Amino acid sequence: MNELRINGPRLWTSLMDLARIGATDKGGVKRLALTDLDRQGRDLVVQWGRDAGLAITVDRIGNVFMRREGSNPALAPVVTGSHIDTQPTGGKFDGNYGVLAGLEVIRTLNDHGIQTEAPIEVAFWTNEEGSRFVPVMMGSGVFCGAFSLETACAARDTEGKSVGEELARIGYAGEQTPGDHPIGAYFEAHIEQGPVLEDADKVIGVVPAVMGLSWYDCTVSGMEAHAGPTPMGLRRDALQVATTIMQEVVAIANRYPPYGRGTVGMVQVFPNSRNVIPGQVKFSIDLRNVNDALLNTMHEEITAFIDKTRQDSGLSIDLERVSYYPPCPFHPDCVDAVRAATATLGYSSMDVVSGAGHDAIYVARLAPAGMIFVPCKDGISHNEIEDAQPGHLEAGCNVLLHAMLARAGAPAGPEDAARTIRQPTQPEVVA
Structure with a gap:
């Protein structure tokens, strides 16, 4: 045979x-x-x-x-x-x-x-x-x-x-x-x-x-303003705050090799105009790991980071977990x-x-x-x-x-x- x-x-x-x-x-x-x-x-x-x-x-x-x-x-x-x-x-x-x-x-x-x-x-x-x-x-x-x-x-x-x-x-x-x-x-x-x-x-x-996965929708809300007259220190720039969260998604994944994964695959910027400070950014977060305990740790870390970012920036940040599949x-x-x-x-x-x-x-x-x-x-x-x-x-x-x-x-x-x-x-x- x-x-x-x-x-x-x-x-x-x-x-x-x-x-x-x-x-x-x-x-x-x-x-x-x-x-x-x-x-x-x-x-x-x-x-x-x-x-x-x-x-x-x-x-x-x-x-x-x-x-x-x-x-x-x-x-x-x-x-x-x-x-x-x-x-x-x-x-x-x-x-x-x-x-x-x-x-x-x-x-x-x-x-x-x-x-x-x-x-x-x-x-x-x-x-x-x-x-x-x-x-x-x-x-x-x-x-x-x-x-x-x-x-x-x-x-x-x-x-x-x-x-x-x-x-x-x-x-x-x-x-x-x-x-x-x-x-x-x-x-x-x-x-x-x-x-x-x-x-x-x-x-x-x-x-x-x-691998198991956790999917999230994240929305950062600031305020649109003119890109020229508005000083950097007085801005409520949703995109700049959003990018710090995006970088943390990658950092979290890198902390849990070899199967940690972190991806931001979809980004929507409002009003998406060249000379307007972004007032709102919506983006996806995709976290994965083959170990359920580590995946839960990654979840806890992204939520804690967002809580701190919300406090430090003063902007409204909404995080919703939309899908979860265990390993x-x-x-x-x-x-x-x-x-x-x-x-x-x-x-x-x-x-x-x-x-x-x-x-x-x-x-x-x-x-x-x-x-x-x-x-x-x-x-x-x-x-x-x-x-x-x-x-x-x-x-x-x-x-x-x-x-x-x-x-x-x-x-x-x-x-x-x-x-x-x-x-x-x-x-x-x-x-």
Whole structure:
């Protein structure tokens, strides 16, 4: 069984075929959730699943599950997947790779006539990107109960169209209640979306955890005044005060290496005029860490700094935490399965903590979960020039194949591919 490998050229062809739906002039993909292009992408992947003999189930938030039966259908399935919706300036691989790698695992098992004891399923989750509807990771979030189906279906895009209406329009408002679909274990293959693997010249990233994050909206209110007649000491300059807070965001992150992150990504200056002292500045703050205690410390430090800045400057400063996701450690059995498969296959590897959110975060609340990373060129993602080497994608899919077989129960060698072995005992679920 250790000699088993996926068909790399077939995986690449599937990726390129799906990328034609919503293809952009710069070589990327724009296939926003629940648009007509998303429907076309869904229809294509579902048809490929049916061609591979898979049974299709769709739940009420539009999550799709494609099932290959095992010799013991009573066992909870070993599931893999990701998403096929993209950013407005998305690439060919973000999310799509995880779904089509799962499909390639199924095709490879079919090619070799291998039956697992537990069923194997490929899932793709609705609106992971959150670029048309919020919240992000919507389908997996509803599935695990992070927020309600009613809340998600009521979300509207900038044109006033709701998730519920669009699901019905494209034909993917299924009948199954989200969360009623059992999962025995979950693996997600993904491009890294960062530069670490490429910089270290490693093929496989073993993902032990995903960073937690705290998002804030900060508003500093001063007073607009003429830039010429107003002396420096008499100004109530909202921008100058805001920039001290922005610098502290970076300083806090640097105090907690190696996983401290601090970013100000959005800034709005009012009145935004060349010769007017800014009277109000609104900006975002993004703090991340893989350690929840450190993330809470970072939260306490930014709030304390703002309290002091408010007192020292005399300006009104409002800080609102708008999102919080705790760090997500993946199940050690799934992490070990990825690590063991990588070693068996002889690929170079390293541990990589994910700084981006993935559907696996929510699935991990319900079942043992793990992730597999492969490099992407220059660490670039959420960009039309996003790229990955076919050999790296093939390697990641091979690791996925063997990790899933370790969980699902598979023949011990090619000579006895017709028989199955017992599925490993399910460990206690950790979130």
